[in-house]
Amino acid sequence: MMRxxxxxxxxIILATxxxxxxxxxxxxxxxxxxxxxxxxxxxxxxxxxxxxxSPLEMEGKVWLLNVWASWCVSCEAEHPLLIxxxxxxxxxxxxxxxxxxxxxxxxxxxxxxxxxxxxxxDVEGRTGIDYGVYGVPETYVIDKQGLIQYKQIxxxxxxxxxxxxxxxxxxLEKK
Amino acid sequence: xRKYLLLLCFIPLFAYAGEAQDMAQDPVLEKRMVILAEELxxxxxxxxxxxxxxxxxxxxxxxxxxxxMQKGMSDQEIKDYLVARYGDFxxxxxxxxxxxxLLWLGPFALLLGGLGVLVFQLRKRRKVVTETTLSPExxxxxxxxxxxxxx
Numbered sequence: 001m002m003r004x005x006x007x008x009x010x011x012i013i014l015a016t017x018x019x020x021x022x023x024x025x026x027x028x029x030x031x032x033x034x035x036x037x038x039x040x041x042x043x044x045x046x047x048x049x050x051x052x053x054s055p056l057e058m059e060g061k062v063w064l065l066n067v068w069a070s071w072c073v074s075c076e077a078e079h080p081l082l083i084x085x086x087x088x089x090x091x092x093x094x095x096x097x098x099x100x101x102x103x104x105x106x107x108x109x110x111x112x113x114x115x116x117x118x119x120x121x122d123v124e125g126r127t128g129i130d131y132g133v134y135g136v137p138e139t140y141v142i143d144k145q146g147l148i149q150y151k152q153i154x155x156x157x158x159x160x161x162x163x164x165x166x167x168x169x170x171x172l173e174k175k
Numbered sequence: 176x177r178k179y180l181l182l183l184c185f186i187p188l189f190a191y192a193g194e195a196q197d198m199a200q201d202p203v204l205e206k207r208m209v210i211l212a213e214e215l216x217x218x219x220x221x222x223x224x225x226x227x228x229x230x231x232x233x234x235x236x237x238x239x240x241x242x243x244m245q246k247g248m249s250d251q252e253i254k255d256y257l258v259a260r261y262g263d264f265x266x267x268x269x270x271x272x273x274x275x276x277l278l279w280l281g282p283f284a285l286l287l288g289g290l291g292v293l294v295f296q297l298r299k300r301r302k303v304v305t306e307t308t309l310s311p312e313x314x315x316x317x318x319x320x321x322x323x324x325x326x
Contacts, residue, residue, distance in 0.1 A: 026221060029218065029261065029262055031261075032258065032259060032260070032261070032262040033260070099231070099235075124235075125231075125232075125235050126239075128235075129236065129260060130260065131260070132260040132261045132262075134232055135218075135219070
């Protein structure tokens with residue numbers, strides 16, 4: 001009897017591991033930045049390049065930092081959701097235009113609508129490195145103390161907006 | 176005609192192959208960067224090292240590593256710098272700690288398990304195959320049969 005049970009148990013264990021593995025997304029690397037202060041930067045604004053923006057200006061507010069670019073295809077997928085979110089006026093979204101040409105970015109926003117309270121240009125991608133950006137779009141939820149509370153890698157979807165981001169924003173607002 | 180052929184021989188003199196710009200600037204530093212980058216993972220194409228990847232982010236990160244080296248940071252400091260941004264995942268050799276213990280010890284545990292099974296099976300087999308002694312008559316018959324076969 002043992003002859004059959006043992007291989008069967010081993011098979012079940014292995015199959016379980018493989019099955020769970022199938023559903024994991026290797027693209028989603030846990031960010032070490034969650035729970036830490038949002039890295040400081042001072043970058044020119046996209047629409048008014050002579051004015052700088054720094055995350056310190058958002059102190060006392062819960063806000064989203066959305067990394068996007070005009071060359072980024074999946075940014076287009078999430079864009080209507082951001083527009084809708086901005087329309088509802090729940091949380092301010094700051095855009096970070098990552099490694100992009102200014103003109104292309106302006107046209108892109110003109111055509112699709114601008115959900116951002118303001119956008120900064122990270123032409124060389126240095127701020128992106130500080131934020132550990134590796135797959136645009138990425139969205140960070142930053143609390144009133146300036147701590148990163150959540151990082152979304154890849155486009156925001158209706159589901160994770162409803163299940164994760166919005167409840168988190170509401171909770172952080174209360175603090 | 177021969178004159179022209181001779182002229183053709185000089186054409187390779189105009190051939191020029193230059194090293195990539197970055198290499199030329201500081202070959203020692205570039206070498207150190209490549210050695211370090213081979214231990215780092217490109218986050219865009221996850222099975223490629225930072226040294227071999229052509230992804231734009233990898234290029235930026237190589238530039239970053241180069242600049243940090245120029246600032247005089249040690250290899251370990253640079254690794255810490257990247258881990259602070261991208262997590263342990265950027266390291267091809269993850270550090271030994273609680274969470275990665277399984278990763279480091281797992282193969283040895285499997286090896287030990289395999290050896291255990293092997294020893295167990297061999298012991299069992301020895302028990303199954305027992306030497307039997309033959310009676311003198313049977314022995315004589317065996318010899319006869321074997322000899323018969325030989326002929």
